[in-house]
Amino acid sequence: MPADFTKRRYLIRFDDICPTMNWAAWGAIEVELVSHSVRPLLAVVPDNRDPKLVVDAPRADFWERVRSWQQAGYAIALHGYQHRYVNDNAGLMRLNHRSEFAGLPRNEQETKLKRGLAIFAEHGVHANAWIAPAHSFDATTVALLADLGVSVISDGLSHWPFTDARGVTWIPQQLWDFSPRPAGIWTVCCHHNDWSARKIEDFARNLETYAPEITDMATVVRTFGGRRATLTDRWTAFRDWTWNHYLIPARIRARRMVNASRLSGRVHS
Numbered sequence: 001m002p003a004d005f006t007k008r009r010y011l012i013r014f015d016d017i018c019p020t021m022n023w024a025a026w027g028a029i030e031v032e033l034v035s036h037s038v039r040p041l042l043a044v045v046p047d048n049r050d051p052k053l054v055v056d057a058p059r060a061d062f063w064e065r066v067r068s069w070q071q072a073g074y075a076i077a078l079h080g081y082q083h084r085y086v087n088d089n090a091g092l093m094r095l096n097h098r099s100e101f102a103g104l105p106r107n108e109q110e111t112k113l114k115r116g117l118a119i120f121a122e123h124g125v126h127a128n129a130w131i132a133p134a135h136s137f138d139a140t141t142v143a144l145l146a147d148l149g150v151s152v153i154s155d156g157l158s159h160w161p162f163t164d165a166r167g168v169t170w171i172p173q174q175l176w177d178f179s180p181r182p183a184g185i186w187t188v189c190c191h192h193n194d195w196s197a198r199k200i201e202d203f204a205r206n207l208e209t210y211a212p213e214i215t216d217m218a219t220v221v222r223t224f225g226g227r228r229a230t231l232t233d234r235w236t237a238f239r240d241w242t243w244n245h246y247l248i249p250a251r252i253r254a255r256r257m258v259n260a261s262r263l264s265g266r267v268h269s
């Protein structure tokens with residue numbers, strides 16, 4: 001199927017999939033995914049050591065489930081190694097100042113990636129993609145992933161996927177909730193560990209609305225793999241980063257300062 005640049009498509013991604021995740025919420029979410037034939041991208045932590053991801057008792061059949069999701073056409077991504085942040089490096093994406101990988105020497109990164117992939121292999125799971133904890137990874141991580149055969153990265157703010165010189169395909173991830181967008185491939189990143197019943201209802205309603213426009217990772221890679229990044233891709237990613245992570249926070253800070261000075265003026269007058 002040739003790439004169609006006049007349409008928008010959504011890809012659904014769930015992060016922090018591990019044996020101790022919020023299973024009650026996941027059960028309800030999975031019912032919705034199945035009923036709308038949605039095949040999401042799941043970010044699986046190979047050996048979770050992050051206490052924030054301990055919500056429910058560990059499920060003994062976790063890896064069996066991961067295998068069955070993969071067989072059902074869900075894309076399974078390597079989500080770091082232990083989801084343990086070791087520094088405040090924001091990496092290439094500059095979204096969060098914490099990392100399990102960015103800024104670390106090549107040999108340390110390589111050890112973590114190989115251990116993570118070995119755990120996947122031990123359980124009969126293949127890494128279809130890479131999803132960095134806190135979006136933080138660097139050029140060394142990308143080079144290692146290419147060498148280790150992980151050739152898809154879910155990250156970045158461009159509107160269309162592209163394949164870089166190393167043969168790694170970048171599928172952008174720009175949204176944290178559904179919203180109407182122009183033509184592009186829009187990945188909606190969900191963190192269900194803290195989802196309430198109401199949030200699950202919202203998700204179900206959104207699936208109802210957006211289902212005809214939801215795609216899966218394999219289709220995106222098949223359709224856009226090999227496409228080279230254009231200047232427009234780089235410009236939209238830069239513009240959207242600046243807007244979301246510089247201009248909006250600066251405006252919020254300015255508004256807070258104005259409010260604070262008004263408040264102190266009131267106190268002193």
Ligand SMILES: [Zn+2]
Nearest residue numbers: 015016133134
């Ligand atoms: Zn995570």
